[in-house]
Amino acid sequence: MLNSLSRRGAIAALISAMLLGVSGGSYAAGEKVIVVQSTTSTQNSGLYDYLLPKFKAATGITVRVVAVGTGQALKNAENGDGDVLIVHAKSSEEKFVADGFGLSRQNLMYNDFVVVGPSDDPTELSGSGTAVDAFTRASQGSAAFTSRGDNSGTHKKEMSIWKAAGIDPTTASGSWYRELGAGMGATLNTTALMGAYTLTDRATWISFKNKQNLGIVVQGDPSLFNQYGIIMVNPARHAHVKQELAQTFIDWMTGAEGQAAIAAYTLEGKQLFTPNAE
Amino acid sequence: MLEAFGLAFRLVVSFDPDLYEIIGLSLRVSLMALLCASLIGLPIGALVGFTRFPGRGIIIVFMNALMGMPPVVIGLLLYLMISRSGPLGALALLYTPTAMIIAQTLLILPIVAALTRQIIEDLHAEYDEQFRSLSVSRGFALVTLLADARYSLVTVVLAGFGRAIAEVGAVIIVGGNINHFTRVMTTAIALETSKGQLALAVALGIVLLVIALLVNVAAAVLRSAALRRAYV
Numbered sequence: 001m002l003n004s005l006s007r008r009g010a011i012a013a014l015i016s017a018m019l020l021g022v023s024g025g026s027y028a029a030g031e032k033v034i035v036v037q038s039t040t041s042t043q044n045s046g047l048y049d050y051l052l053p054k055f056k057a058a059t060g061i062t063v064r065v066v067a068v069g070t071g072q073a074l075k076n077a078e079n080g081d082g083d084v085l086i087v088h089a090k091s092s093e094e095k096f097v098a099d100g101f102g103l104s105r106q107n108l109m110y111n112d113f114v115v116v117g118p119s120d121d122p123t124e125l126s127g128s129g130t131a132v133d134a135f136t137r138a139s140q141g142s143a144a145f146t147s148r149g150d151n152s153g154t155h156k157k158e159m160s161i162w163k164a165a166g167i168d169p170t171t172a173s174g175s176w177y178r179e180l181g182a183g184m185g186a187t188l189n190t191t192a193l194m195g196a197y198t199l200t201d202r203a204t205w206i207s208f209k210n211k212q213n214l215g216i217v218v219q220g221d222p223s224l225f226n227q228y229g230i231i232m233v234n235p236a237r238h239a240h241v242k243q244e245l246a247q248t249f250i251d252w253m254t255g256a257e258g259q260a261a262i263a264a265y266t267l268e269g270k271q272l273f274t275p276n277a278e
Numbered sequence: 279m280l281e282a283f284g285l286a287f288r289l290v291v292s293f294d295p296d297l298y299e300i301i302g303l304s305l306r307v308s309l310m311a312l313l314c315a316s317l318i319g320l321p322i323g324a325l326v327g328f329t330r331f332p333g334r335g336i337i338i339v340f341m342n343a344l345m346g347m348p349p350v351v352i353g354l355l356l357y358l359m360i361s362r363s364g365p366l367g368a369l370a371l372l373y374t375p376t377a378m379i380i381a382q383t384l385l386i387l388p389i390v391a392a393l394t395r396q397i398i399e400d401l402h403a404e405y406d407e408q409f410r411s412l413s414v415s416r417g418f419a420l421v422t423l424l425a426d427a428r429y430s431l432v433t434v435v436l437a438g439f440g441r442a443i444a445e446v447g448a449v450i451i452v453g454g455n456i457n458h459f460t461r462v463m464t465t466a467i468a469l470e471t472s473k474g475q476l477a478l479a480v481a482l483g484i485v486l487l488v489i490a491l492l493v494n495v496a497a498a499v500l501r502s503a504a505l506r507r508a509y510v
Contacts, residue, residue, distance in 0.1 A: 035373060035454075044473050049457075066373060066454035080362030081372055185472025210474030238362055240370070 032061045034245045037074075037082035039153055040183055042228070043067035045203040045272050050265045055252055061245050069183060071151030077101065077231075080238030083246040085231040088153035088201070093229045102231040106254050109262050109273040110227045113157055114205055115218035116188075117197035118143065125197060125217040132165045134218040139167050139176070144196035148187050149179030153226075158199045161223065188214070201226055203272040228273070230254065253277070282480035289481055290488075296458075297482075301489065304462040307375055307449070308442040311382030315438055319387045320431065323394025328402055328420050338395065344388035350447030352385050357451050373454040378462070381448035386438035393434040397427050429501055436497055440490060463489075 042048060043065055052063050068076065070087040077085045078101045085102060087093060096102045115134055117125060123141025128134035138145045147169070148155040162169050169177040178196065180187050184204045191198045192212040200208075205216070218224075230250055235241040252258045254277035262275040289297055326337060358364050360371040360380075371377045401423050409419045424431070446464035453460035455469060463486045470479035 035456075040472070044469075064373065064454070064456040064459055066456060076361075079364075080367070183472050185474055188474060189471070189476075208474040210476055240362060 032059075032245055033064060034061060034083040034242050034249060035064045035066060035081070036084045036086060036249075037077045037233075038065050038067045038086045039070045039073060039088055039228070040067045040185070041088070041154075041201045041204045042086060042273075044185055045207040045267065047203070047262070047265055047273065051253075051258065051261050054261055055249065055258070058252065058257065059248055061248060063249065069148070069150050069152030070156070071153075077233050080233060080240065083233055083241050084249055085233060086228060087231075088226055088228045089156045090227055090229060092153075092156065093231060097231060100234060100237060102234050105229050105231045106250070107276050107278060108228045108230040108253060109259075109275045109277075110225060111202045111273050112219065112226050113154065113199055113224040114202055114216045115197060115199055116191070116205060116214045117217045118195045118213050119215040120213075121217050122195075123197070128218060129221075131161050131218060131221045131223050135161050135165045135167065138197050139165075139169065139172070142176070144176050144178050144194055145169070146178045146180055146187055146191045146194065146196045146198040148184065149181045150183070152184070154184060154199060154201055157224075157226070161199070164223070206267050206270055206272060227276075230277075279480070282477045283484060285477050286481035286484040290485060297485070299458065300461055300463055300466050301485070303375065303460070304443060304464075304486070305489070307378045307462060308382060308439060310379045311386060311442045312435060312439045314379065314383040315387045315390045315442075316435055318383075319390030319438075320394050320434075323391040324398050324420065324424060326391070327395040327398030328416075328423065338392075341388055341392040341395065345392055347385065347388065348447065349381075349385055349445040350451070352381055353448035353451030356381050356384065356448070360452065372452060373456060373460060375453070375460060377452040378449045378460060381452050382442040382445065385445060385448055386442050389441055390434055390438045393437065394431060397430045397434065398423050401427050432497055432501060436494060439493060443486070443490060 038048075044067070048063075048065050052065075056062060066073075066076065066082065070089045070092070073082075073085060073087050074089075074092055074096055076082060078096070085093075085096070086108065093102075093105050097105050113131075115125060115131065117123070122143045123137055125134045125137055125141075128137055135145075147158055170179070173179050178190075178194070180190055182190070184200055185208060187198055188200060188204070188208050189210055190196075192210060192214050195213065197217070202219075230253055232243070232246045232250055233241050235243045253262075259275035259277055262273050263271065265272060323341075326334065326341070356377065357372070360366045360369065360377055362370075362372070371380070402419075405419070405423065405426075409422075414422070444464065446468055449455075449460070449462055450465045450468060453462070453465065455461050455465040461469075463482060467479045467482045467486070470476075470482065
């Protein structure tokens with residue numbers, strides 16, 4: 001009897017501990033928290049791990065980052081599931097604001113896209129002068145070209161280059177053109193294994209640890225410019241948006257302190273993002 | 279692979295606070311989901327297994343089919359419900375551990391209910407004649423079945439726990455994999471894979487496996503202790 005009582009007591013204690021533990025993990029009263037819907041490159045490159053503690057020290061605001069592809073981040077923000085949006089697809093961002101989902105859009109920082117591929121470069125992309133030229137060659141070579149295929153910022157950029165080249169790669173989907181429907185990191189993992197070519201942002205590329213035989217084959221074309229923007233989710237449409245905290249975050253990121261911190265962030269001795277807020 | 283094992287060992291013995299935070303949240307979320315799913319699923323399974331009513335066959339097929347529900351679909355459906363634009367948006371559940379518990383509860387509830395139903399039904403078939411000959415009440419019969427099936431039911435619960443702690447599709451959608459808030463073992467593994475940190479990802483996987491092993495060892499120890507008490 002005593003035994004079963006104490007066992008019941010132990011189970012009850014365990015259950016209450018779990019309940020307490022869970023409620024303890026939720027919102028503490030008065031805690032200042034915002035949610036940022038973000039593209040993945042800024043998280044995977046470690047930028048937020050570097051910036052956000054500085055921001056918290058300056059303002060006491062905790063930033064919770066949900067890092068998904070730009071397409072999904074835009075969709076989530078449309079639904080009001082975030083206070084601030086940091087993505088890299090300027091025309092989609094401007095549409096997001098024009099449709100009333102976001103307040104004004106600001107430039108935050110930039111870097112560039114690069115085309116990576118096997119270091120022996122079987123399709124000889126490295127000789128191409130422009131991104132359009134490189135993509136045209138890729139479409140004629142035997143090596144595969146992998147695409148994010150997930151409506152992300154990088155995918156949108158890739159499609160715009162195909163369009164400029166007058167090529168519709170999706171007609172070759174499954175042969176030399178491989179739509180992976182995956183994030184940048186997962187796409188790079190697959191690309192390395194397939195000995196294929198792909199388009200990636202430079203920040204993810206520098207921070208990526210499984211390059212294997214891959215190397216940069218094309219870079220420096222102005223059309224590979226990669227602009228990141230920052231937008232507050234429109235409080236007029238989603239009343240729960242923490243306007244004041246979100247504005248503090250945006251002001252800090254686009255202000256002297258945040259911009260200097262972005263410029264100061266390096267990985268393997270390389271600067272990953274160049275601040276350019278007005 | 280060897281590198282991953284070494285890394286896993288170093289991670290655990292270094293008492294890296296980030297790692298222990300992630301392990302703690304994984305256990306909290308999955309154990310809470312298991313508790314909720316058991317509180318709902320065990321009685322439902324037992325009742326369906328013990329009673330006969332019209333439409334029972336359809337319900338059983340339905341319960342069994344739901345065991346195959348992909349986590350990502352659960353995550354999506356729950357997201358649509360608790361998104362700020364969804365019907366339950368005002369509760370502000372999205373991107374919290376609570377949302378992750380709900381997702382995993384929904385995921386393992388069919389497993390707990392369906393397996394419980396099968397076990398109770400089989401045992402009932404076995405005991406039915408005795409129950410009739412002793413003309414025991416239905417309530418007493420059900421209690422007897424549950425008591426005698428308790429070790430099988432522990433296995434059911436462990437199966438539910440295994441499914442919960444191993445899934446990534448649902449919690450990454452409704453939890454958001456937010457550092458220091460909703461990041462659990464599986465979403466951390468997904469993140470490290472996407473960073474190309476394959477050895478670290480595998481190391482985290484090994485740690486997760488060890489945790490699952492420890493939980494099962496604990497269940498086995500409890501069981502043998504209970505058996506010893508029963509036969510003293």
